[in-house]
Amino acid sequence: xxxxTATPEPTASPEPGTSQPxxxxxxPGRLLVAIYALFALAATARAGVQIGTKFGHAPVAYLLSxxxxxxxxxxxxxxxxxxxxxxxxxxxSCSVELAGVLAVGTWSIADPASFPDATVWxxxxxxxxxxxxxxxxxxxxxxxxxxxxAKTGERP
Amino acid sequence: MNxxxxxxxxxxxxxxxxxxxxxxxxxxxxxxxxxxxxxxxEILLLVEVGIIVDKLADGGHPAQLPTLIGYLCxxxxxPVAAAFWGMVDRSRWGPAVIAAAGIVAAVLMVRLHQIWPxxxx
Numbered sequence: 001x002x003x004x005t006a007t008p009e010p011t012a013s014p015e016p017g018t019s020q021p022x023x024x025x026x027x028p029g030r031l032l033v034a035i036y037a038l039f040a041l042a043a044t045a046r047a048g049v050q051i052g053t054k055f056g057h058a059p060v061a062y063l064l065s066x067x068x069x070x071x072x073x074x075x076x077x078x079x080x081x082x083x084x085x086x087x088x089x090x091x092x093s094c095s096v097e098l099a100g101v102l103a104v105g106t107w108s109i110a111d112p113a114s115f116p117d118a119t120v121w122x123x124x125x126x127x128x129x130x131x132x133x134x135x136x137x138x139x140x141x142x143x144x145x146x147x148x149x150a151k152t153g154e155r156p
Numbered sequence: 157m158n159x160x161x162x163x164x165x166x167x168x169x170x171x172x173x174x175x176x177x178x179x180x181x182x183x184x185x186x187x188x189x190x191x192x193x194x195x196x197x198e199i200l201l202l203v204e205v206g207i208i209v210d211k212l213a214d215g216g217h218p219a220q221l222p223t224l225i226g227y228l229c230x231x232x233x234x235p236v237a238a239a240f241w242g243m244v245d246r247s248r249w250g251p252a253v254i255a256a257a258g259i260v261a262a263v264l265m266v267r268l269h270q271i272w273p274x275x276x277x
Binding site: 026027028029030031034035038041045046049052053129 | 220222223226230237238241245247249250252253256257260263
């Protein structure tokens with residue numbers, strides 16, 4: 001008879017840490033949703049203040065910031081919901097976001113005169129530590145992981 | 157002395173992030189020591205908000221007052237939200253969210269300084 005205290009406690013998941021998250025909002029998805037929520041707040045609030053106080057100064061930049069904010073809000077909400085329909089919308093919003101950061105990043109470098117004030121996506125998100133460039137890539141990878149799980153008939 | 161508080165928050169935020177990332181790497185959920193560390197960051201942030209509100213009450217005029225007020229409202233919510241998620245998610249990803257909150261707190265101090273240079277970092 002071995003000492004019961006010497007053996008590790010049997011837990012629900014045989015290998016700790018490999019237990020599968022059950023939705024796009026759990027596990028690593030929680031970090032993703034948290035950062036998306038932060039950017040949704042930052043971009044929307046910033047654009048709101050800029051449009052409300054000095055719209056004429058840089059209308060293109062402020063409207064793009066507002067658009068980015070809406071895209072971040074949609075991505076946050078759909079990733080947090082995680083149903084098959086929400087995941088399709090999330091794929092769309094992450095794709096729009098990636099296209100946006102690449103297009104606006106290139107545009108802001110090619111024609112700085114159009115951007116007297118920065119947007120979230122200026123310089124490929126350099127003002128935000130390039131997080132706006134990396135975030136949609138991780139979002140799409142995470143969503144692809146879920147699409148594959150759904151296809152192989154694991155849990156929804 | 158407001159510069160000292162900002163600097164402390166930056167150091168504390170990054171230290172918290174390092175600790176939380178270690179917990180993530182070790183595959184541990186949030187425990188009481190990590191929760192206490194988040195609490196320390198929250199208290200420091202509230203002190204910083206108090207200092208800035210005091211400066212505003214003394215007649216300080218930042219160029220971007222609405223933005224500053226937005227930061228003052230949003231900043232103290234970040235550790236609270238992170239601690240909440242640390243409690244809800246009993247996996248390594250709770251501490252990962254807390255690590256993000258620590259980094260964000262440090263970045264916000266730098267941003268606050270850019271919005272209103274009267275707040276010395």
